[in-house]
Amino acid sequence: MLKALVTDVDGTITNRQRRINTAAVETVRTLVDAGIEVVLASGNTVCFMDGLCKMVGTDGTIIGENGGVYRRGYSGTLRVPGDKKTCLAAFDVLKDYFAGKGVELELYSAQYRFADVAFARNIDPDEARAVIRDHDLPVRVLDTGFAIHLQTPGVSKGAALAELAREMGLSPSEMMAIGDSENDIEMLEAAGFGVAVRNAPAAVQAAADWVTEGAYGDGFVEAVKKYFNDFEIR
């Protein structure tokens, strides 16, 4: 039986423009009201996630910064498996490289981040990967479709899911995960049942156990409806 749902945010319960799908919000509330824990798992910052949890109506359990941080409930201890210093050092190398080509990198909410670095998608992520490789830097480049992130190896939403499951007294096999992007791959693999929404790229769909017909929030709602009876109602 499934006991918790772990869902990505951007591209999974929002549309391409980051507008939240209101039916997806209702669906999350239906789960929460049935006693099923819903974990929001995102590349976004903790403060963003806290506001989102409050307004959607979850208990504040989050995975943020692509697994760079996670926390059980609003008052739980914030765990920070990520390493911001390493990511920032790699970012400086990228910044210099792209400045040399006349392209400025735009950091996203750097002052609110504990673990990863996020910046605008005005460069080719594969070119950034090549620079990281050439300089032998210990970070990986993630393109979420909404931002590019730098993250230390071993840190992922999937690794955070496994740690969080332990804190919640659950097994990852009792969790369903839903996502849309390459920062969700490890999470879809770690969960007992992984779902990709239709807008997910092929590599993400391949990591999932099932792919929805609908895209974005419509796909999210479709997946929860289809598997609702596999959740243990308390």
Ligand SMILES: O=C(O)COP(=O)(O)O
């Ligand atoms: O922060 C991002 O780049 C994307 O966020 P997401 O993980 O909720 O899709």
Ligand SMILES: [Mg+2]
């Ligand atoms: Mg996403």
